Amino acid sequence: MRSLFIAASLLIATTTVAQTAAQKKATFINNLMKQMTLDEKIGQLNLVTPGGAVTGSVVSSDVEAKLKKGQVGGLFGIDGPAKIRQAQEIAVKESRLHIPLIFGLDVIHGHKTVFPIPLGLSASWDMALIERSARIAANEATADGLNWTFSPMVDISRDPRWGRISEGNGEDPYLGSQIAKAMVKGYQGDDLSKNNTLLACVKHFALYGGAEGGRDYNTVDMSKVRMYNEYLPPYKAAVEAGVGTVMSSFNVIDGVPATGNKWLLTDLLRKQWGFKGMVVSDYTSVNEMSNHGVGDLQAVSAQSLNAGLEMDMVGEGFLTTLKKSLKEGKVTLAQIETACRHILEAKYDLGLFDDPYRYCSEDRAKNEILSAANRAEARMIAARTFVLLKNEKQLLPLKKNGTIAVVGPLADSRRNMLGTWSVAGQHDKSVTVLEGIKASAGSTNVLYAKGANLSDDPVFAKKINVFGTEIEIDKRSPDEMIKEALEAASKSDVIVAVVGEAADMTGEASSMASLDIQPSQKKLLHALKATGKPIVMVLYTGRPLTLNWEAANMDAILNVWFGGTEGGNAVGDVLFGAYNPSGKLSASFPYSVGQIPVYHSMLNTGRPYNNEEFSKFKSNYLDIPNQPLFPFGFGLSYTKFEYSAVSLSASSLKIGGTIKATVTVKNTGSFDGEEVVQLYLRDVVGSISRPMRELKGFQKIFLKAGESKEVTFIIHSNDLKFYNSALQFVNETGDYELFIGTNSAETQKAAFKLTN
Ligand code: NOJ
Numbered sequence: 001m002r003s004l005f006i007a008a009s010l011l012i013a014t015t016t017v018a019q020t021a022a023q024k025k026a027t028f029i030n031n032l033m034k035q036m037t038l039d040e041k042i043g044q045l046n047l048v049t050p051g052g053a054v055t056g057s058v059v060s061s062d063v064e065a066k067l068k069k070g071q072v073g074g075l076f077g078i079d080g081p082a083k084i085r086q087a088q089e090i091a092v093k094e095s096r097l098h099i100p101l102i103f104g105l106d107v108i109h110g111h112k113t114v115f116p117i118p119l120g121l122s123a124s125w126d127m128a129l130i131e132r133s134a135r136i137a138a139n140e141a142t143a144d145g146l147n148w149t150f151s152p153m154v155d156i157s158r159d160p161r162w163g164r165i166s167e168g169n170g171e172d173p174y175l176g177s178q179i180a181k182a183m184v185k186g187y188q189g190d191d192l193s194k195n196n197t198l199l200a201c202v203k204h205f206a207l208y209g210g211a212e213g214g215r216d217y218n219t220v221d222m223s224k225v226r227m228y229n230e231y232l233p234p235y236k237a238a239v240e241a242g243v244g245t246v247m248s249s250f251n252v253i254d255g256v257p258a259t260g261n262k263w264l265l266t267d268l269l270r271k272q273w274g275f276k277g278m279v280v281s282d283y284t285s286v287n288e289m290s291n292h293g294v295g296d297l298q299a300v301s302a303q304s305l306n307a308g309l310e311m312d313m314v315g316e317g318f319l320t321t322l323k324k325s326l327k328e329g330k331v332t333l334a335q336i337e338t339a340c341r342h343i344l345e346a347k348y349d350l351g352l353f354d355d356p357y358r359y360c361s362e363d364r365a366k367n368e369i370l371s372a373a374n375r376a377e378a379r380m381i382a383a384r385t386f387v388l389l390k391n392e393k394q395l396l397p398l399k400k401n402g403t404i405a406v407v408g409p410l411a412d413s414r415r416n417m418l419g420t421w422s423v424a425g426q427h428d429k430s431v432t433v434l435e436g437i438k439a440s441a442g443s444t445n446v447l448y449a450k451g452a453n454l455s456d457d458p459v460f461a462k463k464i465n466v467f468g469t470e471i472e473i474d475k476r477s478p479d480e481m482i483k484e485a486l487e488a489a490s491k492s493d494v495i496v497a498v499v500g501e502a503a504d505m506t507g508e509a510s511s512m513a514s515l516d517i518q519p520s521q522k523k524l525l526h527a528l529k530a531t532g533k534p535i536v537m538v539l540y541t542g543r544p545l546t547l548n549w550e551a552a553n554m555d556a557i558l559n560v561w562f563g564g565t566e567g568g569n570a571v572g573d574v575l576f577g578a579y580n581p582s583g584k585l586s587a588s589f590p591y592s593v594g595q596i597p598v599y600h601s602m603l604n605t606g607r608p609y610n611n612e613e614f615s616k617f618k619s620n621y622l623d624i625p626n627q628p629l630f631p632f633g634f635g636l637s638y639t640k641f642e643y644s645a646v647s648l649s650a651s652s653l654k655i656g657g658t659i660k661a662t663v664t665v666k667n668t669g670s671f672d673g674e675e676v677v678q679l680y681l682r683d684v685v686g687s688i689s690r691p692m693r694e695l696k697g698f699q700k701i702f703l704k705a706g707e708s709k710e711v712t713f714i715i716h717s718n719d720l721k722f723y724n725s726a727l728q729f730v731n732e733t734g735d736y737e738l739f740i741g742t743n744s745a746e747t748q749k750a751a752f753k754l755t756n
Contacts, residue, residue: 084145120561134186161214163510166542170586204249265308397577419562420507440572451485506542639669
């Protein structure tokens with residue numbers, strides 16, 4: 001009784017404290033806004049970049065003069081406490097109302113200690129690890145003067161032609177939602193006012209990953225049922241996790257550009273999901289609405305504000321036209337004020353009104369950025385993202401004796417280790433694969449030859465080398481380079497071929513129609529194959545590639561994505577067995593480009609095809625299989641895991657209740673290792689056609705060699721809910737199938753009924 005009383009009074013006390021804090025904030029912002037002129041309110045909605053990280057053709061002009069006039073709410077694209085302090089001082093000391101700026105940057109997969117690209121991180125299926133990477137990124141970024149990151153990017157994509165698939169978490173809404181939550185938590189922590197937490201921005205809202213043909217910025221057209229069930233959940237998860245800001249996307253939705261889409265930014269985001277933070281555009285995406293053909297700059301700026309957009313990135317349509325639109329009755333003062341309020345609230349939450357320089361500490365920058373501890377975590381994390389695609393005759397892990405030939409254009413390429421979107425990353429601080437291998441190889445004799453250029457095509461190289469020379473075309477001829485590689489190979493017991501993509505072959509505006517490894521590198525691989533020596537292919541890639549020849553001809557394939565600053569060391573750790581790989585694909589690797597989109601949660605057709613043989617009048621191809629080459633969830637280990645049959649706690653589940661599914665997983669190989677145990681469900685009969693498999697749970701477990709573990713999933717009836725054709729989130733009673741296994745294609749099955 002007494003403890004109940006104490007608990008109740010504590011609750012009242014905390015509620016009062018919370019209310020007071022909220023009231024204090026409202027009072028502060030009300031007072032400030034009372035002093036602001038219309039121009040100053042519109043000024044807050046302006047986000048500018050003085051250069052630095054540019055992702056479009058326009059860069060903001062006269063930034064300093066605008067800062068003084070109170071025409072800027074935030075700045076992005078610069079980092080470093082000194083530079084940021086300098087800009088903040090202009091705003092705070094020289095603008096009329098001394099309102100501090102918010103400072104943003106694309107801190108996407110780490111700040112200066114760079115982690116694997118997001119698609120790689122997602123392949124770890126380890127939420128604690130992903131959260132940790134975001135936490136370290138927040139520590140470093142805030143030590144470097146920043147307080148806002150344009151991350152997490154949670155666009156579902158099933159099209160590896162789209163270069164930005166590298167920036168997201170792959171094809172699956174459930175996995176994507178878990179990662180969205182982990183990232184928001186990692187960045188924002190539980191208190192934004194701490195000087196090491198970073199305001200997050202979920203992007204690109206919405207559906208950007210559905211671009212037709214995988215061509216960046218292209219049209220998206222999708223049914224609402226698909227949107228709600230498959231593409232929207234990760235954004236919603238980020239909102240539920242308390243993300244402070246949302247970035248609108250470049251694409252159209254139902255024909256209306258997302259940046260000016262009222263259904264999206266107001267009805268869905270604010271009214272249905274209850275989002276309370278601030279909405280920013282993407283880089284000039286307000287202006288680009290004119291190219292979409294929906295009006296001139298004044299019209300599209302007014303449309304965007306009306307839709308619920310609040311901060312205009314770079315384009316200055318808000319700054320230059322909103323006043324006129326207000327006079328003409330095309331927007332309201334209330335809309336401008338709401339937007340301004342949300343931006344001021346973000347600044348307030350970050351503590352910038354208390355101390356505008358709280359993120360500018362030279363000491364913190366010196367001690368906390370690229371520290372030995374952060375690098376050690378980056379190395380540990382990178383190793384956990386690698387996916388072992390093949391390991392014939394247990395070629396891996398390599399023995400630490402004899403001679404190995406390390407060949408390939410990525411073996412000694414420091415410039416390509418960080419991957420795309422590592423804006424603040426320092427290439428010269430990254431470890432190459434060759435260095436990582438040498439450090440792990442013990443007494444092994446390590447030979448090296450470049451063997452091939454990433455591409456021999458200078459026109460292609462020029463398109464990739466926009467941010468620096470990633471594709472360096474050697475002075476020697478391709479044949480001379482291959483000859484050198486073959487000489488090294490002839491003296492070796494095993495070949496490690498480090499091949500794949502240059503860092504910026506994925507990322508923004510990096511769409512590809514062919515997903516084959518570049519011809520120059522294929523030629524090298526063919527020549528190496530002809531030696532008859534065992535070959536380990538270490539694959540650098542930011543997207544699923546088509547690897548049919550490689551899968552048939554290489555003895556082992558380790559996909560290492562772009563592992564970041566410590567990626568090279570992590571490759572050494574995995575090749576020589578210090579860490580047993582445990583990554584699993586978060587996006588299917590297609591057989592051929594013609595198969596795209598191919599993903600695990602497809603619907604059944606009326607003419608399903610279930611076997612390997614071609615069958616006339618069934619849904620299949622004449623020339624390739626239906627299945628991807630490597631399915632979602634796939635990834636090998638140096639050891640073997642055996643799954644028992646699934647046992648269910650009951651044969652039916654009541655709405656509102658739970659059911660338990662259990663399997664025993666045994667490590668039957670000779671290495672300790674981690675396994676991602678995956679749970680999929682199928683709603684057999686529904687009011688609409690339902691996916692053949694949907695991921696609904698996973699657990700990453702560690703098993704010593706010979707050890708067994710019982711793994712239990714508790715499934716609540718809510719996990720079976722989906723959006724029906726009226727877009728109601730419902731449970732439908734009837735038959736369900738449940739699958740547990742090591743990947744989406746190799747599972748044990750059980751069945752149950754959902755009842756009222
Ligand atoms: C454009 C990109 O689409 C977006 O992801 C990024 O955050 C902004 N540029 C700012 O750099």
